[in-house]
Ligand code: HEC
């Protein structure tokens with residue numbers, strides 16, 4: 001006897017279309033038909049596969065050629081006749097902004113700092129891109145790079161597209177010194193003037209002490225211009241780049257002289273006291289900061305030190 005469930009199943013379709021129906025013709029003829037059908041089906045599938053493989057390898061080859069061309073971009077640039085000299089004021093402004101926003105990671109002159117930012121003077125990536133593409137890159141940054149990320153706009157929301165264009169102009173001169181005009185003396189750039197609202201906030205933080213309030217307000221601006229690439233706006237820290245300054249135990253543990261000495265020296269990854277494996281550059285990497293600037297920054301750090309560590313985004 002057939003099991004019941006098989007019977008009910010057979011009743012559902014007509015015997016002609018039912019795949020479970022017993023074979024009508026000869027078994028051999030059916031086998032031949034099935035093989036033929038299978039082959040017919042295989043042809044488009046196999047050719048589709050071959051086409052897909054072909055375009056896959058084609059894309060790889062294209063990417064390889066593009067990478068090869070890019071890798072030669074800098075050599076091609078410096079061996080070709082020089083492009084016109086850069087506008088001297090734009091390049092100088094770019095240099096001052098570069099010192100404030102980029103030197104911390106890419107070093108003075110952009111030649112790179114091991115473990116922080118790449119050498120951008122001989123970078124094929126830079127040479128292969130036009131100015132607008134470079135500005136687009138700076139806006140996006142490379143936040144997921146290891147071991148440190150390059151934050152969007154280098155962590156400096158205040159930099160306008162015009163500022164970024166000036167920075168790119170300066171980078172063009174670093175990349176091909178034949179284009180670099182003679183530059184005027186550097187000035188501390190990228191530091192916005194203190195607003196009335198900020199002065200009020202600083203006055204509150206200083207408990208009404210007007211002189212201290214001025215230091216704090218100035219320190220807030222200088223911190224925003226030199227330290228936020230790694231410690232973020234408001235000093236809340238960026239995971240992987242720099243620890244939070246909010247309620248920071250190290251800051252609390254030192255008096256102003258001790259902190260000043262620390263900021264002047266920084267803390268190299270090779271320093272046994274280094275806790276992150278990432279370097280804290282001397283003067284936060286901004287050589288334009290003088291002692292008074294650093295003391296203003298310390299006055300600002302003191303206001304953050306009182307904060308509650310749980311408000312921080314990173315260690
Ligand atoms: C917090 C550190 C940091 C700061 C500040 C910073 N960068 Fe970077 N930058 C990096 C890192 C990290 C990379 C990626 C390196 C990598 O991918 O290997 C990078 C990559 C680049 C590259 C691409 C280089 C290449 O060959 O791929 C350029 C160009 C660049 N930065 C320019 C700038 C400029 C200009 C500024 C200032 C406006 C700046 N960076 C600020 C860390 C930084």
Ligand code: HEC
Nearest residue numbers: 104226227230241242250274275276277278279280283284
């Ligand atoms: C290129 C990234 C970078 C920049 C720019 C930078 N720092 Fe740092 N900073 C670090 C790192 C990384 C550490 C932690 C080093 C370690 O592992 O001990 C650090 C540590 C510190 C510490 C000690 C905190 C602690 O918990 O050990 C202070 C204070 C500090 N930075 C202040 C500043 C100030 C002020 C500026 C701007 C003038 C600045 N930093 C700019 C990366 C940076």
